Amino acid sequence: MVRVMAIVGAGHVGGRAAQALREFGWTGDIAMFGMESHLPYERPPLSKQLLTGEREASHCQLRTRDDWANDRIKHVVSKVARIVREARTVQLDDGQSIEYEALLLATGGHVRRLNIPGADLDGVLTLRTLDDAARIASRLASNARVLIVGGGFIGLEVAASARKRGCNVCVIEGASRLLGRAVPEAVAEQVQRLHERNGVSIRLNVTPEAIERLSDRTLAISLKDKSVIHADIVLVGIGIDPADELARDAGLAVNRGVIVNAELETSASGIFAAGDVAIFPSRISGQPIRQETWHNAETQARVAARNMLGAKTRYDDTPWFWSDQYDHQLQVAGEPALGVKCIKRTLSDAGSIDFYFDANERLVGTSGFGLASGFAKEMKLARMLVERAKSPLAEMLSDPSVKLKSLL
Numbered sequence: 232m233v234r235v236m237a238i239v240g241a242g243h244v245g246g247r248a249a250q251a252l253r254e255f256g257w258t259g260d261i262a263m264f265g266m267e268s269h270l271p272y273e274r275p276p277l278s279k280q281l282l283t284g285e286r287e288a289s290h291c292q293l294r295t296r297d298d299w300a301n302d303r304i305k306h307v308v309s310k311v312a313r314i315v316r317e318a319r320t321v322q323l324d325d326g327q328s329i330e331y332e333a334l335l336l337a338t339g340g341h342v343r344r345l346n347i348p349g350a351d352l353d354g355v356l357t358l359r360t361l362d363d364a365a366r367i368a369s370r371l372a373s374n375a376r377v378l379i380v381g382g383g384f385i386g387l388e389v390a391a392s393a394r395k396r397g398c399n400v401c402v403i404e405g406a407s408r409l410l411g412r413a414v415p416e417a418v419a420e421q422v423q424r425l426h427e428r429n430g431v432s433i434r435l436n437v438t439p440e441a442i443e444r445l446s447d448r449t450l451a452i453s454l455k456d457k458s459v460i461h462a463d464i465v466l467v468g469i470g471i472d473p474a475d476e477l478a479r480d481a482g483l484a485v486n487r488g489v490i491v492n493a494e495l496e497t498s499a500s501g502i503f504a505a506g507d508v509a510i511f512p513s514r515i516s517g518q519p520i521r522q523e524t525w526h527n528a529e530t531q532a533r534v535a536a537r538n539m540l541g542a543k544t545r546y547d548d549t550p551w552f553w554s555d556q557y558d559h560q561l562q563v564a565g566e567p568a569l570g571v572k573c574i575k576r577t578l579s580d581a582g583s584i585d586f587y588f589d590a591n592e593r594l595v596g597t598s599g600f601g602l603a604s605g606f607a608k609e610m611k612l613a614r615m616l617v618e619r620a621k622s623p624l625a626e627m628l629s630d631p632s633v634k635l636k637s638l639l
């Protein structure tokens with residue numbers, strides 16, 4: 232049997248890792264196994280331009296069909312059912328076994344669904360894949376009533392896209408604030424005001440109890456506070472569960488995600504994990520973290536590929552993500568949650584950037600929110616300060632006359 236570099240999951244990480252294996256000199260076979268029929272694609276446009284109609288599905292692909300073919304990278308549409316460690320094989324759904332040289336788990340996550348009566352009714356939707364996005368986009372008619380369950384990034388991005396399409400949008404969130412712990416409370420409040428200015432109704436501290444079909448068009452969503460909301464579609468955006476079941480069944484170390492070391496290797500030699508599914512040591516705190524971001528997918532894929540080829544490269548990138556909503560952008564770099572002190576830098580009319588320091592006056596994270604066109608340049612410098620582990624004096628960061636560039 233010919234051994235191959237095997238990648239389970241042909242999503243963002245899977246695609247980029249396959250590409251990198253070739254780039255880094257692997258001349259043997261490479262196979263990406265994926266459950267979706269699409270070639271590897273990027274997910275950020277799914278909640279944004281794909282819903283507003285500003286982008287087409289084909290423009291989300293990481294590369295063209297010819298690029299994969301020219302690199303002799305096989306895309307196998309099949310679920311991987313099992314890893315047999317002793318034999319160094321993966322078993323596909325149809326029973327076929329493939330012996331691997333090294334294996335990468337790039338399985339991402341499964342969207343969570345509501346566990347209430349009516350959760351499986353037609354019109355109750357989730358968003359993770361291109362097919363999901365197409366389904367949602369086809370229902371965002373002007374004046375459609377859209378109820379979004381969950382005030383996290385996906386829910387809020389869909390809210391902004393649905394408003395652009397002329398829908399009536401309501402977001403309900405079980406917590407007392409939007410965006411969970413992903414961003415500081417003050418930023419979450421700014422995001423809430425932005426949505427309210429754009430006509431979205433936001434209700435905090437409410438959770439759904441049951442969904443019922445009232446007519447061909449109307450779903451009735453009963454909330455725990457006894458109120459009822461009528462909607463044409465319900466978009467459930469309550470997060471993902473890491474798709475770690477293959478690893479768990481194979482006896483790898485798992486804890487709501489596949490645990491890897493700094494080289495992205497799992498507890499089994501020759502098996503790596505990267506992307507949404509991987510729990511890796513943070514370069515800032517040293518603690519295990521998991522990231523669900525484009526940047527993490529992009530950068531971990533390359534390190535995993537190098538290490539599948541025998542390098543011992545440490546993954547030491549700084550977390551970073553963005554979210555686009557209306558004409559605004561939110562960016563977070565580092566780990567603001569580790570901060571005990573926050574310093575604000577106001578950027579004329581373009582927005583503001585917050586810097587977070589830990590108890591040792593170490594800059595551990597930054598977040599920024601503002602007009603996408605206005606604050607990107609400043610935000611890039613703020614991110615670089617965190618990446619380069621600089622810890623400038625707080626007074627300098629808050630003083631807009633001190634150029635961030637001079638602090639690098």
Ligand SMILES: Cc1cc2nc3c(=O)[nH]c(=O)nc-3n(C[C@H](O)[C@H](O)[C@H](O)COP(=O)(O)OP(=O)(O)OC[C@H]3O[C@@H](n4cnc5c(N)ncnc54)[C@H](O)[C@@H]3O)c2cc1C
Pocket residue numbers: 239240241242243244245264265266267273274275276277278309310311312337338339340358359360385474477505506507508522523524525526528551552553554555
């Ligand atoms: C709607 C949406 C919008 C986003 N927007 C942003 C953004 O604005 N900014 C940002 O930083 N990040 C954003 N992200 C996050 C980013 O896209 C993800 O972090 C990234 O896609 C993770 O890549 P991955 O390869 O780990 O997982 P995925 O891209 O999910 O790929 C995993 C693949 O593995 C397959 N798979 C799972 N199990 C098996 C199996 N047993 N056998 C075969 N195949 C399997 C799955 O079907 C899937 O295709 C967004 C995500 C979504 C869903």
